Amino acid sequence: xxxxxxxxxxxxxxxxxxxxxxxxxxxxxxxxxxxxxxxxxxxxxxxxxxxxxxxxxxxxxxxxxxxxxxxxxxxxxxxxxxxxxxxxxxxxxxxxxxxxxxxxxxxxxxxxxxxxxxxxxxxxxxxxxxxxxxxxxxxxxxxxxxxxxxxxxxxxxxxxxxxxxxxxxxxxxxxxxxxxxxxxxxxxxxxxxxxxxxxxxxxxxxxxxxxxxxxxxxxxxxxxxxxxxxxxxxxxxxxxxxxxxxxxxxxxxxxxxxxxxxxxxxxxxxxxxxxxxxxxxxxxxxxxxxxxxxxxxxxxxxxxxxxxxxxxxxxxxxxxxxxxxxxxxxxxxxxxxxxxxxxxxxxxxxxxxxxxxxxxxxxxxxxxxxxxxxxxxxxxxxxxxxxxxxxxxxxxxxxxxxxxxxxxxxxxxxxxxxxxxxxxxxxxxxxxxxxxxxxxxxxxxxxxxxxxxxxxxxxxxxxxxxxxxxxxxxxxxxxxxxxxxxxxxxxxxxxxxxxxxxxxxxxxxxxxx
Amino acid sequence: xxxxxxxxxxxxxxxxxxxxxxxxxxxxxxxxxxxxxxxxxxxxxxxxxxxxxxxxxxxxxxxxxxxxxxxxxxxxxxxxxxxxxxxxxxxxxxxxxxxxxxxxxxxxxxxxxxxxxxxxxxxxxxxxxxxxxxxxxxxxxxxxxxxxxxxxxxxxxxxxxxxxxxxxxxxxxxxxxxxxxxxxxxxxxxxxxxxxxxxxxxxxxxxxxxxxxxxxxxxxxxxxxxxxxxxxxxxxxxxxxxxxxxxxxxxxxxxxxxxxxxxxxxxxxxxxxxxxxxxxxxxxxxxxxxxxxxxxxxxxxxxxxxxxxxxxxxxxxxxxxxxxxxxxxxxxxxxxxxxxxxxxxxxxxxxxxxxxxxxxxxxxxxxxxxxxxxxxxxxxxxxxxx
Numbered sequence: 001x002x003x004x005x006x007x008x009x010x011x012x013x014x015x016x017x018x019x020x021x022x023x024x025x026x027x028x029x030x031x032x033x034x035x036x037x038x039x040x041x042x043x044x045x046x047x048x049x050x051x052x053x054x055x056x057x058x059x060x061x062x063x064x065x066x067x068x069x070x071x072x073x074x075x076x077x078x079x080x081x082x083x084x085x086x087x088x089x090x091x092x093x094x095x096x097x098x099x100x101x102x103x104x105x106x107x108x109x110x111x112x113x114x115x116x117x118x119x120x121x122x123x124x125x126x127x128x129x130x131x132x133x134x135x136x137x138x139x140x141x142x143x144x145x146x147x148x149x150x151x152x153x154x155x156x157x158x159x160x161x162x163x164x165x166x167x168x169x170x171x172x173x174x175x176x177x178x179x180x181x182x183x184x185x186x187x188x189x190x191x192x193x194x195x196x197x198x199x200x201x202x203x204x205x206x207x208x209x210x211x212x213x214x215x216x217x218x219x220x221x222x223x224x225x226x227x228x229x230x231x232x233x234x235x236x237x238x239x240x241x242x243x244x245x246x247x248x249x250x251x252x253x254x255x256x257x258x259x260x261x262x263x264x265x266x267x268x269x270x271x272x273x274x275x276x277x278x279x280x281x282x283x284x285x286x287x288x289x290x291x292x293x294x295x296x297x298x299x300x301x302x303x304x305x306x307x308x309x310x311x312x313x314x315x316x317x318x319x320x321x322x323x324x325x326x327x328x329x330x331x332x333x334x335x336x337x338x339x340x341x342x343x344x345x346x347x348x349x350x351x352x353x354x355x356x357x358x359x360x361x362x363x364x365x366x367x368x369x370x371x372x373x374x375x376x377x378x379x380x381x382x383x384x385x386x387x388x389x390x391x392x393x394x395x396x397x398x399x400x401x402x403x404x405x406x407x408x409x410x411x412x413x414x415x416x417x418x419x420x421x422x423x424x425x426x427x428x429x430x431x432x433x434x435x436x437x438x439x440x441x442x443x444x445x446x447x448x449x450x451x452x453x454x455x456x457x458x459x460x461x462x463x464x465x466x467x468x469x470x471x472x473x474x475x476x477x478x479x480x481x482x483x484x485x486x487x488x489x490x491x492x493x494x495x496x497x498x499x500x501x502x503x504x505x506x507x508x509x510x511x512x513x
Numbered sequence: 514x515x516x517x518x519x520x521x522x523x524x525x526x527x528x529x530x531x532x533x534x535x536x537x538x539x540x541x542x543x544x545x546x547x548x549x550x551x552x553x554x555x556x557x558x559x560x561x562x563x564x565x566x567x568x569x570x571x572x573x574x575x576x577x578x579x580x581x582x583x584x585x586x587x588x589x590x591x592x593x594x595x596x597x598x599x600x601x602x603x604x605x606x607x608x609x610x611x612x613x614x615x616x617x618x619x620x621x622x623x624x625x626x627x628x629x630x631x632x633x634x635x636x637x638x639x640x641x642x643x644x645x646x647x648x649x650x651x652x653x654x655x656x657x658x659x660x661x662x663x664x665x666x667x668x669x670x671x672x673x674x675x676x677x678x679x680x681x682x683x684x685x686x687x688x689x690x691x692x693x694x695x696x697x698x699x700x701x702x703x704x705x706x707x708x709x710x711x712x713x714x715x716x717x718x719x720x721x722x723x724x725x726x727x728x729x730x731x732x733x734x735x736x737x738x739x740x741x742x743x744x745x746x747x748x749x750x751x752x753x754x755x756x757x758x759x760x761x762x763x764x765x766x767x768x769x770x771x772x773x774x775x776x777x778x779x780x781x782x783x784x785x786x787x788x789x790x791x792x793x794x795x796x797x798x799x800x801x802x803x804x805x806x807x808x809x810x811x812x813x814x815x816x817x818x819x820x821x822x823x824x825x826x827x828x829x830x831x832x833x834x835x836x837x838x839x840x841x842x843x844x845x846x847x848x849x850x851x852x853x854x855x856x857x858x859x860x861x862x863x864x865x866x867x868x869x870x871x872x873x874x875x876x877x878x879x880x881x882x883x884x885x886x887x888x889x890x891x892x893x894x895x896x897x898x899x
Contacts, residue, residue: 359892
């Protein structure tokens with residue numbers, strides 16, 4: 001007899017529908033699975049057999065053939081177990097098969113018949129809804145994540161028996177009560193998280209951090225070792241604005257698929273990824289193996305922090321160019337290809353030179369001119385072209401260390417959230433939500449220069465200090481400065497602030513010329 | 514020997530053809546042979562030639578003694594190669610050779626220990642060299658790893674001296690020398706470059722553009738034949754030429770390591786005037802100039818100090834360059850910010866630390882930067898410019 005069940009497999013960031021067809025015929029007892037199954041799916045045979053037997057059903061001692069259609073999509077992961085088991089039961093007439101047509105099944109089976117959660121629940125729920133299925137049966141642990149999809153019946157089954165009960169027309173287990181939220185999942189600042197109030201002095205760097213958080217601008221922190229570059233970056237997650245619902249859905253989907261989402265509902269906090277500088281290009285953008293999600297995709301809608309930027313391999317940095325420009329990354333390999341979203345703010349920290357002391361007041365720089373040139377070449381060009389803000393940190397003097405802190409994280413976050421709100425209101429319907437993503441056309445429309453701002457801009461243009469791209473970057477940052485202040489128009493002082501934090505050609509560049 | 518000869522053909526800048534119709538300067542067989550010998554011995558001089566006194570003593574030796582002394586066992590083989598060299602090959606177009614037996618050979622180069630026997634001259638030829646050296650010339654030298662302050666000062670010195678018509682002499686390798694040359698070129702004034710290799714080889718590669726520019730409007734001289742890259746030993750050798758040709762040698766920035774102060778040491782040995790630009794007491798790059806000042810060097814704050822030292826106080830005025838005049842016309846609020854920067858509040862952090870008037874300060878900084886009165890240096894520091 002033949003039975004068919006619906007389930008899903010994850011391909012890149014998509015959940016692809018899979019029909020599990022099971023045919024049971026007379027013959028020597030055997031259980032074969034065909035249809036591009038990976039190791040985890042082939043091992044399902046043993047899990048399914050034990051689960052069926054331990055749940056009080058009979059595992060048919062006949063020839064069982066399971067086909068996973070479509071045949072050209074590779075099936076990965078243990079999420080197909082539940083559908084496979086139910087199809088076997090239906091084919092052996094231990095279960096009425098009607099509901100299998102409208103109910104999707106997704107979950108891994110334990111040998112005792114327990115249904116366990118799998119990665120990518122949200123994507124599967126969304127796909128089930130798109131496929132027009134009425135309900136999704138899955139493990140209790142991830143049910144709240146699937147329940148985020150509206151118009152889809154999410155049915156909880158703690159065990160194979162529970163699933164069989166539902167398919168036979170019964171009710172599912174109750175949705176588990178929401179667990180008390182754990183720190184880190186919610187948007188609130190953790191009590192043990194470092195606070196901006198720990199930072200003394202470094203006023204320009206703080207301003208730059210705020211601008212970056214408020215406008216999504218790429219930021220470079222440059223300074224001698226020990227001046228607080230990493231310290232500042234660690235405090236960035238605490239001042240980032242919360243995710244909007246649409247953004248949170250995208251982020252949850254990605255993090256759920258990679259198994260990094262441990263909460264129950266949506267991810268509320270913006271991602272902050274800080275890979276080590278030994279990372280490979282494939283680790284950074286993805287494609288290390290089929291389905292491997294790169295760091296920049298995990299940083300989608302959040303921040304990618306690259307500490308010791310000049311230590312990253314040239315290839316890895318080059319790989320960042322296109323995603324930084326386009327907001328997505330296309331991974332094409334011989335056996336798989338996919339487009340991933342990757343709209344993130346890049347925050348990088350670097351020493352000003354290989355020894356770290358160039359421009360230091362007290363410690364001499366020991367680098368040779370050629371070392372400096374190499375260091376600059378490594379950073380310059382492709383990457384720095386896409387950095388909107390640069391903050392130079394200096395060793396704080398006695399005076400700065402004695403000053404009261406400039407911002408607390410709470411205050412900074414208020415400013416950032418308010419600035420984001422203003423941007424969102426102004427950019428409603430424009431397809432972008434932060435100033436960093438404004439293109440030349442939108443920039444012209446939303447800049448609203450005041451007369452004194454106009455005058456300063458003319459001077460900038462007359463002096464030919466900046467390229468066209470550099471000018472746009474300047475204007476975007478100026479717009480964010482105005483948004484932080486709550487000014488409807490972009491004024492002279494906002495442009496001046498952007499100018500003071502721009503990537504400039506320094507004496508050092510002229511030295512090499 | 515001329516290892517770079519073929520590989521660097523493309524690098525060779527288009528050299529001006531020398532002034533035609535002039536008498537071809539004299540380059541006698543013996544002196545040509547001497548230049549070829551130095552070229553042959555260049556790799557061996559790397560080690561023994563780093564000490565200036567040692568080097569001068571070596572270079573005073575006759576050809577054969579020098580060959581025996583430096584080459585040791587290989588002397589016979591090298592002599593054979595030297596004898597096989599055809600010295601009658603003309604130099605590349607635009608390069609003239611002059612030996613000490615020509616009347617037009619700079620007299621200053623005939624004195625002192627280790628005097629060079631012949632020169633290769635490019636960029637205007639021997640006649641231009643004579644013109645450049647008619648009046649007292651000033652050498653600007655300094656550290657190989659200068660700070661942006663040093664570069665800014667060297668640039669201003671080169672510019673203002675050249676604008677006044679004083680020939681600026683320097684090498685090409687270290688940052689200070691390059692900045693001084695650039696300043697002189699910006700002012701369109703006279704410059705003389707003493708090359709560490711052949712006159713036609715612009716190395717290090719980062720200075721190739723500057724080298725090309727120097728050959729177009731300035732003049733370059735070298736002791737080694739064309740096609741040679743700069744030798745490490747040549748720092749000391751060049752020092753003796755610079756010290757011989759300049760009346761005043763100004764050290765802009767140097768740590769107190771012997772290698773950094775080599776020009777000053779040679780110049781002092783020859784009884785030249787020595788000038789030094791002071792820096793911050795804490796800066797290691799100020800250690801060299803400050804120790805020279807303690808030992809009696811002339812304090813140099815700008816071109817006027819150098820002119821006072823050369824011609825007597827107040828005898829000759831430095832040409833006020835455009836930048837200086839403009840600075841006098843600045844609005845008081847901009848002037849005040851510029852003064853704060855010049856007084857050492859040179860980072861955004863220090864400037865903004867006070868707290869009040871931050872917006873006005875940022876606007877003033879932007880205006881000053883856009884007006885060309887401030888530039889950015891290492892670590893995002895603001896530097897007064899012009």
